Each structure stands twice: as structure tokens, then as C-alpha cells.
Amino acid sequence: MSIAVITEQAVTNADKTFFQLRSDIVEGDIPAGSKLSETELSTKYQVSRAVIREAINRLEACHLVERRANVGARVVSLTPDGLIQLYQVREALEGMAARLAAKNMSDEEIADLTALLDNHFQTVKDGNSYYQEAGDLDFHYRIILGSKNQHLIEVLVNGIYHLIRMYRVQLGMAGPRVTTAFDEHKHVVQAIANRDEELAEMLMRRHILYSKNNIERKLLQS
């Protein structure tokens, strides 16, 4: 009941290769900024170059690689400025998502969301930091899906979130901010439950802004 699963089923061979490559890039097994040789990858993954090309095209679509004609594809480079820009987009989109969720989520979905937060509260109270990784994701995913806006869902789930995870993994951002983030989540849910669109957006934006500031601070001190 607690995990909002995003089902991505691989039916074709290019699908599998795409998922594999995406995972390898996000998790850093393929380093940021490195070149993606089609022939090399085709031998590595035991598929034809056509499959690799299709996978790379899709990776480009989610902004994980950049292609130049007749030259090739490179994994994107991670820069502090890039992360800031990413969070600016995220703030705008998830703010809108929260607004729309306050308008469009069913009472049942809101009840589920509240129950989810109660669960999180238990884990946080027990001093377990399991929350940070999966719990935070779950919360944000539910609100994004709750917006019922296909474009919003697409851009955030298939695009931005993989990039954010890539930054998280490779620039190493675990950090505290667990308990305060929990309170922020609670207030967002309350606003949604009250169908207060304006407040829901504002609180979500602030939540993401705080998160950005927190990250910025860490980047500067290291």
C-alpha cells in the first residue's frame, strides 16, 4: 500500500537496453561526461547497433545524454549550475503539480496519502532514515500523479527525476533534513486535503526551494 509503483515493462529488446543503459548512467557505472561508442556498447550488451542507437535516442529524450551529428553521444556532465537549473524547473512543475493535486485528487487518494505520511512518521520517529530515499520519492510521485496532468507527469517522471537521482547518487547527497522535510510534507498534504490550491503550490515550492538551498550549501562547502 505504500509504494506508488511506476510500472515500466520492457517488451522489446531496445526497451531492455534502454533501461539497462539508463540505470548504468544514473548509478554512475558509466561515468558522467564519458563518450558512448555505439560499436563498443553493441558488443558489451550483445545487441546490434540499431538497438543501441534507439536506446541512445531515448536517453537523449530524457536529457541524460547529448548527441552531435556525425560525432556521437556523450553522457551529460554534472555541474553545480546544472543542478540549480534543474531545481528551478522542478520547483515550477511540482508547484503546479501540487496545485492541480489539490484540485484533482480524489478523497480516497488523499486519505491514502495521509496514511502514507503517518507511516513515514513512524519510521522517522524510530530514527530510521529509510525515509529519505524511498519515502520522499513516494510522496512526490503521488502528488505528481495526483495532478492528473499527463504532460506534467511525463516531464517529471520520465525526464527530470532520473536526472535528479543521477545528481543525488554521483554528487552524494544523503544528508539530514529528514525531520524538517517531513513537516513540510505534512503541511503540503494538509493544504491538499483542504483543497487549498494556492497554499499547496506555495508550500510545495518552498519545500523544493529549501531542498535546493540545502544542496547548494553542501556543494559550496565541499
Add this chain to the structure above:
Amino acid sequence: MSIAVITEQAVTNADKTFFQLRSDIVEGDIPAGSKLSETELSTKYQVSRAVIREAINRLEACHLVERRANVGARVVSLTPDGLIQLYQVREALEGMAARLAAKNMSDEEIADLTALLDNHFQTVKDGNSYYQEAGDLDFHYRIILGSKNQHLIEVLVNGIYHLIRMYRVQLGMAGPRVTTAFDEHKHVVQAIANRDEELAEMLMRRHILYSKNNIERKLLQS
């Protein structure tokens, strides 16, 4: 001096096919909702299926077509609800773009933008509605580019704007709203010139919201 050109140079064959197909879809030469047969298109455009597939992949990336594994690609269908959702995303993103533009545009760029609006004022005063099409686009593009946020620029220019144009062309939305929109533009620019990020975002969001309401009204009455 008045047109913020977006240079898209076709170097490869797939590039040309992609541009051609995108134009054909947006302008309605290929009807919304219709199926895109790879073999058919490859004979029509005199290129191999591989080129067509690459082009279709890119079209999918900008949300102009939808693909299903082992079945094929279809041009997206245009629905009133889809247009509403599109404008919700646009409001969020361009609002943020205006905020960032107020922060990041150079004084020179702002001066250019002001001059541009003065030009528009002349055309509007002369009763010329040339404004609506190119002028409006030019204004919005400059602010989007002025945000200096690559993600924002990418999503808006390569994704959303083609879709919006597709709706404009095919659901036929010219309409008045020229003079009032001009005033709204003027106020946005003023806020940017004053480096008032908060107000710039608010005014831009309102400008897009009005536009959305205007379109909604037209859709309902027809």
C-alpha cells in the same frame, strides 16, 4: 533586429526528415490522430525506414506522436482537455522563465526587449494584426531565452511550443485579444526591467491564464 530566430540546422538526412515531418504534423498536412506507417513514409519521403524511425523517435520525444511497441506510431489527438493541461504546464514554466529573466537578462537584452514592444505598439496602433502571430512568439521566446535556463528552454522551445502551435493551427485560434495582450506584455517587461522577479512571474502567469481562459471560452462556444 526584431526576430529572435531559433536556428535549427539540418545536417543529417534524418534531421531533414524530422523537420519535414514535424512541420507536416503541426500544420495539419498529416492529420491529428492518424497512423504513421514507416514503410509508407519511407516511400513518400524517399529515405530508408531507418531514417523514418529516427525521425519518429524524435517526434515522440517532443510529444507530437505516440508509439506503441510492435504496433506503430500515431500522431497525437487534439482534445480540449489536452490543451488545458498543456497551458497549465506552460503557465508554470513560463512563469518561472519570467522570474529568471528578471534575474538573468542583461540590461542590453532588456533594452532590446523594450524596443521590440515599442515596435509592436506601432503595428498594433496601425490596426495591423501581424502582431498576434510572429510578435507574440517573439516576445515569449525572448523571455524564455532570457531565463538562461537550459532545461526550461529545451522543454518549452523544442517541446511545448510546437504542440501549442499545432493546436493553434488546427483548432483555429486567431481571435482578438491583441490589444489587451499587448498591455500584459508591457507590464511583464516593466517588471523585468525593475528586476522584480516575483511580479514578473505573477504577471506572466496571469497573462497565460487569461489566454487559456480566452481559448476555453472559444472552445465551449463552438
Add this chain to the structure above:
DNA sequence: GTTGACTATATTGTCGACATTCCTCGTATT
């Protein structure tokens, strides 16, 4: 020593053919 052109090589772009999957339509059975 530096710059320029040229060649060699490796990589990407493009093609046609084959494999696999889905959809349609006809047939048979309940």
C-alpha cells in the same frame, strides 16, 4: 618551429533484408 594540407582510420549515418509480433478475417464449434 609552426602552420597547413593530406591521408588513414575509426565512428556515425544509411540502407535493404530477415525475424518477430500483432491484427484481421475466416472457420468451426457450442
Add this chain to the structure above:
DNA sequence: AATACGAGGAATGTCGACAATATAGTCAAC
């Protein structure tokens, strides 16, 4: 008559080979 099943056809998925392009390295000229 309605449904289930299966054969046929057409479309997409995948492959290996060839063509076109960029990069690196060499050699020559100034």
C-alpha cells in the same frame, strides 16, 4: 448467433554491410 481458435498478411523490430563524415597523425612548406 456468438465466441473461440487459427491461418494469413502486413507492420514493426532487428541485423549486418556499405557509405559518408569527423578525428588524428604525418608530411611538407614557409
